[in-house]
Amino acid sequence: MPEGPSIVILREEVAAFTGKAVERAEGNSKLDKSRLVGQTVQSFRSWGKHFLIELDDVSLRIHLLLFGSYRINERKQSSPRLSLGFANGELNFYACSVQFIEGPLDEAYEWSADVMGDAWDSRAVLKKLRARPRLLACDALLDQTLFSGSGNIIKNEVLFRTRIHPLSLIGELPAAKLRELAKEVRVYSFDFLRWKREGKLKANWLAHTKTTCPRCKIPFVKAKSLGRSKRRAFYCERCQKRHGDSEKVSVNAPVAEE
DNA sequence: TGGTTTGTTGCAGC
DNA sequence: AGCTGCAACAAACC
Secondary structure, three states, X not given: OOOHHHHHHHHHHOHHHOOOEOOEEEOOOOOOHXXXXXXXXXXXXXXXXXXXXXXXXXXXXXXXXXXXXEEEOOOOOOOOOEEEEEOOEEEEEEOOEEEEEOOOHHHHOOHHHEOOXXXXXXXXXXXXXXXXXXOEHHHHOOOOOOOEOOOHHHHHHHHHHOOEOOOOEHHHOOHHHHHHHHHHHHHHHHXXXXXXXXXXXXXXXXXOOOOEOOOOOOEOEEEEEEOOOOEEEEEOOOOOEOOOOOOOOOOOOOOOOO
């Protein structure tokens, strides 16, 4: 479910509830759900993997994490974390994180970091990346403050497309390569969105879960837990160039600034 | 068949 | 104090 493009799809699927009042709010979330009843949906928004329901005096932030799911005008057997009833149907969320966000959403998030968003600004992320030269490429692509909405699939695919080895140091990438990286995260995320809608997401993976490099045909490296983020990685040692050596860390050096 | 995972948080222990 | 590793969530997928 849960990388940024999947949340864009969710946002579109619930559009019929925009402007409708919450008539019923229940579920096993510990939040005070009674507060929601009577409030009107001002908008459905998303910031990366965060699905946002903007109501009259508060917003809801729903994060599907790894196992979360939702149903529109349907119910699963398991009990919902949050179920919202409207005059024209209902929206049910399962196994997710639900939080209130007080105050305007425009102040709660840095919108330029949302890879799928209209306010995406690659210059802003490049500035942040330049400030963290010791950061590994594989960790940069999972850092939601840099690339909000990018997840492990997007990480593996973007590193393969740009031919960047996941253990490259951000500070060692040539300027043009860094710009290419920032640009490709957004380009691939929209490819992901289109392929997911068409039901062809997996069919278009070049690296994620693959065993052989489609370019040079040698076996991919399958790493179980790479980088600080300790997530699995699929990459080609031959055609993904390793910029800098992340192993070279002097014991006496000052604490590495990422 | 059953181990793995498109993710994040909080907490225990060190 | 600040880190690391684990549990929790709970279901589709290979």
